[in-house]
Amino acid sequence: MPTAMRSKGFIAIALLPALLLFLIFVIIPVFWSAYYGFFSWKGFGDATFIGLDNYREMFKDPIFWRALRNNLILVVSSIIGQVPIALILAIVLFKNSFFSRFIRSAVFMPMVLSTVVVGLIWGYIYHPQFGIANYVLEMLGLESWTRAWLSDPKVNMLAISIPINWANIGPYLVIFIAALQNISPEIHDAAKIDGSTGWNKLMQITLPMVWSTVVVTIVLCISGSLKAFDHVIVMTGGGPAQSTELLATYMYNSTFSVYRYGYGSAVSTMIMIVSAILIALNYFATRRKSS
């Protein structure tokens, strides 16, 4: 049996079911949807081939660019929000005391909640009349800061990015703690002998040792933020007046509310292209830093 396990044939066969499922439910639909992107199609009835017209229309549509901008706001906010906070928490909560375990679970909590629940909770926090956010500001004497957080187009993207970051720090924290635990104790000992402690040790030893993990989490942040959909749908539905539209909600609305499957498919293909570009950029940017 051990030899059989090692044989390439067996590996291929063992991979086959997963590969088939992946192929049928992920890879093929992706290409299929890219193909529909070249059609004007209502979802039923006849589809007419229109070449690149969907893409041309997309580039001309200001809502598409606004959605892209909102997505980039989310990408930036999650990279500067989630990754550093998760890393700092991981370093601080690395010890296995009761207190740090408690805080770790608390930070992980929102991840366990369904995104709909998170959306509803924050919807109430931001509620223009009864929301805690406005109430706290009034208590602090900051009446002038109170506003309808989710409908004021100047702040609503920011207001939305806070719960998204809040809900997503948990898994990064776990990833970072695992990465920190992977640093072998000899390195710590060697550092101690060389007299490296505190800040110096963090910058010279710890960060470089977990750098590859940081890169991975940034990739996860980018792809996660570009797929972001559920929180926004629950909190604002992309509104008001499409001011919080994201690429994914834009795709969803043009597909399922306006019945333009062809156009929606083109948008979803675009989402994939944009994330590929951003992830490639990130790859080159962080590779230089690490070398």
Added chain:
Amino acid sequence: MRPKRKIGLVLLMMTLVLAACGGGQSKEQAGGNEGDQEKVKLTIWHNFAGDDLRAKSVRSFIDQFAQDHPEVTLDAQAIPPDGYRQRLSTVAAANEMPDVFFVYAGSQSAELHQAKLLQPITEVLDAHSDWKDKFLPGAFDPYEFEDGQIYSAPLGMSATSILYYNKALFDKHNVKVPTTWEEMMAAVKTFNDNGITPIALGNKAPWVAQSTIIGSIADRVTGTEWFKKAAAQDGAKFTDPEFIEALGYFKELVDNKAFQEGANSIDNTQAEQYFIQGNAAMMISGAWTLTNLAASSSEEQMKDIEVTTLPAIPGGKGEANTISGGAGGGLALSSRTEGKAKELALELIYAVSGPEAQKAIAESNSMVMYDTEIDESKVTSLYYKAFNLVKSTGITPVYDAYLSAEAAEVINNGLQEIMMGGAVEGVAQKLQDAQARSATP
């Protein structure tokens, strides 16, 4: 030993894959089967999935049909309304419609008809002419896609622009219930001065302002004729001055802070609660609010609430004392259902939308497009008031029932834009562009 085992594994895998591929096909053709002995399989999809009285009574009529027809295997699926449209368009895309399904009046059913997925149910209507005749005028308008061919019988009426007001608050602040636009603006001012929200609005799902407010106001300004022409893009445009003026009235409400702050980020149900708790003096909403309030608030809270129509607008071309509305959704028949299955499907439609069902629906605090007497003791007092109000007023079209799906989306978002300070002309232009695109394919 080893090669044999390998072959065994490969064979096992192949069988699994083949079995997976074969599974889907066995259920086919059940619908069209004739043969007297065999059970006929019927599927029905509807969105009466909730726990409210109306959904329960519709479901009970479906269950009753299944009991009365042992020869039918009835597969009834109640799909929650939020996901219903999507589920239906998904199966429509795959051309796998259930035999009988609930459709909405307006662009959804029109598009399904265009895609040749529906067939008329005229024969069952003609067979029960006493039933057909008791439908209110206009009940079949949205479903008569060809002359003399009717594709569905409405299960309800959407009355979308009832003005609900809190009589206690009006009395307390000595405000007259507005019958003209001037009185409306005066009421808005008085309530604002007293720290009460004049009109509660929950426009997070952006169809609300369009369906409840603009349709009715615009009809008063432009008249119904104009709107039908503009929707057909035949001799009128949404950039015409009368429509700009109509949007202007909406902007006037916004500019005078008639709606509470952040109305675009709370949903309709939250606005209903805000209103029923006495935080707002008025709410412009549809008949669904009657059903919601009946389920969620006490008689005590509801006794101060009265209903009327939106105020008249001076110099408008349309009639005052009207409510925007029309036939609600109904059951439609799939174009693929044939033979014995079709006969039974039509009977099923009659069982669920026939006279008894209409009465039961009306008595579950939900409007119907059908002339029926209801028992006052079975419904809430507020519903009874509204039921009689709607009987006595004219009905004008709801905007999104006539606009294309895309144009409806544009005006929905456009109203939110106006609420955020956008210009009415730009919104009118975008609406015109969107409707023109879909009217001339």
